[in-house]
Amino acid sequence: MKRYYQPEIETASREEILKIQNEKIVKQVRYVYDNVPYYRNLMDKKGVTPDDIKSVDDIKKLPFLTKDDLREAYPYGLLGTDLKNCVRIHSTSGTTGKRVVAFYTQHDIDLWEDCCARAIVAAGGSDEDVCQVCYGYGLFTGGSGLHGGSHKVGCLTLPMSSGNTDRQIQFMMDLGSTIICCTPSYAAYIGESLAEKGYKPEDNKLKAGIFGAEPWTEEMRREIEKSLGIKAYDIYGLTETSGPGVAFECEEQTGMHINEDHFYAEIIDPDTGEVLPEGEKGELVFTSLDKEGFPLLRYRTKDICILSRKPCSCGRTHVKMSKPFGRSDDMMIIRGVNVFPSQIEAVLLNEGYPPNYQIVVDRVNNTDTFDIYVESTPEMFSDKVSDMQAGEDKLKLAMRSMLGIGPKIHLVAPKTIQRSEGKAVRVIDKRKLH
Amino acid sequence: MAITQLSAFLENAPGTLCDTVAAITDAGVNIRALSVADTKDFGILRMIVSDIEKTKTALADTMVKETPVIAVRMNDTAGALKKILNILKAEGVNIEYVYAFTGSELGDAYVVLRVDETEKAEEILAKNGTPTLSDEDIKQFLNK
Incomplete structure (x- = not known):
């Protein structure tokens, strides 16, 4: 060959x-x-x-x-x-x-x-x-x-x-x-x-x-x-x-x-x-x-x-x-911190989450809001709210130590974040900064 | 013997509970008891159903988990629940969550308990004259 x-x-x-x-x-x-x-x-x-x-x-x-x-x-x-x-x-x-x-x-x-x-x-x-x-x-x-x-x-x-x-x-x-x-x-x-x-x-x-x-x-x-x-x-x-x-x-x-x-x-x-x-x-x-x-x-x-x-x-x-x-151009500046979607993806995969996520950034009362929608998995699904919240908290902590700022984590059902057949749209930035 | 509870992940959006219940009902399954725990983003629908396998098939697109929980039949009178809780308290069994419902026959009530030590809880309840129900019992009692 x-x-x-x-x-x-x-x-x-x-x-x-x-x-x-x-x-x-x-x-x-x-x-x-x-x-x-x-x-x-x-x-x-x-x-x-x-x-x-x-x-x-x-x-x-x-x-x-x-x-x-x-x-x-x-x-x-x-x-x-x-x-x-x-x-x-x-x-x-x-x-x-x-x-x-x-x-x-x-x-x-x-x-x-x-x-x-x-x-x-x-x-x-x-x-x-x-x-x-x-x-x-x-x-x-x-x-x-x-x-x-x-x-x-x-x-x-x-x-x-x-x-x-x-x-x-x-x-x-x-x-x-x-x-x-x-x-x-x-x-x-x-x-x-x-x-x-x-x-x-x-x-x-x-x-x-x-x-x-x-x-x-x-x-x-x-x-x-x-x-x-x-x-x-x-x-x-x-x-x-x-x-x-x-x-x-x-x-x-x-x-x-x-x-x-x-x-x-x-x-x-x-x-x-x-x-x-x-x-x-x-x-x-x-x-x-x-x-x-x-x-x-x-x-x-x-x-x-x-x-x-x-x-x-x-x-x-x-x-x-x-x-x-x-x-x-992918780099987001959130609350003054540089954030790349690739860093978020790395944390998700390390923590056992699927690489399907959406980042939503907005500005409310002059403060940036930073939300990540993550698909939960059957392995981490629990009948106990406290277990689910512990999972969210753990992910949030991992994000904070990687990024320097803590996002709000929202767990959504599997396969509900839109799949992409071309380039995936990972970031929705609602701030009107320009 | 513990009974099987099904939990389903519900996204916090209008209509998800309705759609989930509709899917179960369309499969010809009777939901005998249910409770919803909610957080900001999602809810956990917990239920005791007449047919576990049919329910799982009907909810193939939803995350569903089976959990052993304890169900106790009691008299629908003041103090009945207190008696059960006292037994568990005395032995230091921790209750994660609980929901109760009245039975299909007058004077009957049931309580579903999720505890940290299921086997131990069952043992002490039985010892104190309050036997827990099995999946078979649930079928018998609840499918009337």
């Missing part, structure tokens, strides 16, 4: 990777300057010309791009080539404001699918596998990205898209899917549904899952691995930089290798914009190195993570990013 999809580049030496990056960045900056007036203006304002960029070390001289820029430039402002050269559009869900659309030439699609193929092979995929893609197909990048990658690897591809869980399970069992790709919350839901139908984890043929598009925790990984009987791999990406596959996990499961031949990663201090040294926690910034349709230089992802160049036992040499600690 192949260990790598593109071994020459995935295991290239640091020097070789740098050489490729340095050659590509000079061309990419020149290309953007010549073709994208919006970014040319930003460079002109900063007094930077393409001649100033001779290697990746000079990337720090370039201006940042933010999601606000992408919205302002909507739809064509950051387009890098004639529309006639583009073959596809993808778009963000637009839940946090105006949609962002990204354009792809055939070259862009090819390199994106290569990245997804690398992820599938890293998860043990080959042409022997049956790959069930239950990310949404359509404007969302998840479905087409993994679908294309699965084709490149030569897997038998099941283009299920998301939803219709009964049919997902029927195809999974009847056609013997060995790899599943979806959001982690949907994977957890499929696991739950399988158990409900009386299937044991060993009844399915799945061996690996590739999960991404929303934050998830190590605890949730263990939960999914147990319920589906698989090894669960993380995959990272965002529509702005093509889609899933910008970075992916190998069997070591200690962070995701960034495809450095296509994307240059920096970690910056989100407040000052200053580049931070390797190993420090900060905001992840990506520069595309060889995109045509939608090349982005120094795009601020708002994801908070750490980069590491520690050698990896899988043999891949590309830098690894940690699982994002949270998106700076």
Whole structure:
């Protein structure tokens, strides 16, 4: 079985990777300057010309791009080539404001699918596998990205898209899917549904899952691995930089290798914009190195993570990013304390609760209220009110020691919190702060 | 011998008790005794039913738990409950909760007790001339 999809580049030496990056960045900056007036203006304002960029070390001289820029430039402002050269559009869900659309030439699609193929092979995929893609197909990048990658690897591809869980399970069992790709919350839901139908984890043929598009925790990984009987791999990406596959996990499961031949990663201090040294926690910034349709230089992802160049036992040499600690947009500030939904999820799973929860934040009489709705389980259900309240108190205490502030815990009946087939909506913030 | 009480988790929302009771009734089960303990967010419906298995099937989508509780038949007269409670008090048995109901025959009453030491409580009640009921007794007494 192949260990790598593109071994020459995935295991290239640091020097070789740098050489490729340095050659590509000079061309990419020149290309953007010549073709994208919006970014040319930003460079002109900063007094930077393409001649100033001779290697990746000079990337720090370039201006940042933010999601606000992408919205302002909507739809064509950051387009890098004639529309006639583009073959596809993808778009963000637009839940946090105006949609962002990204354009792809055939070259862009090819390199994106290569990245997804690398992820599938890293998860043990080959042409022997049956790959069930239950990310949404359509404007969302998840479905087409993994679908294309699965084709490149030569897997038998099941283009299920998301939803219709009964049919997902029927195809999974009847056609013997060995790899599943979806959001982690949907994977957890499929696991739950399988158990409900009386299937044991060993009844399915799945061996690996590739999960991404929303934050998830190590605890949730263990939960999914147990319920589906698989090894669960993380995959990272965002529509702005093509889609899933910008970075992916190998069997070591200690962070995701960034495809450095296509994307240059920096970690910056989100407040000052200053580049931070390797190993420090900060905001992840990506520069595309060889995109045509939608090349982005120094795009601020708002994801908070750490980069590491520690050698990896899988043999891949590309830098690894940690699982994002949270998106700076996911982060809630409640009574002055920073709270990430991922921390709440970790506590719930540690305390034996299912990873289905909803956080409601509101402001009453100038004080933030913080409520977590949690599904109780038959194991903890008791006929005694005092037992139930003791359970709530224990959970509240665990939350307080993790978060620094104590939420109100509300136990609700099992399966009453809405399940998600795409990205789960975990937080309802009713405060009118903007 | 202890009897089986079923507890069901009820979300604190209008209609949940009604829906739960309707599901049990539609299954042809008679609820012979019930009490609801409520908190801010949820209620615990505790009941003695004529058919445990049918009830569990009818409430498949609800969390249901079986608990052994003690049921004692007594005379529906002043002081009858006091006598039972005194027996338990004397032996230091702690009562978690209790609910009582009158029987289908005039002069009959029943009390359901959830205690910390079920076996011990049964023993001392029997010793003091107040035998506890079994699931079979419940069927006989209550399914008339």
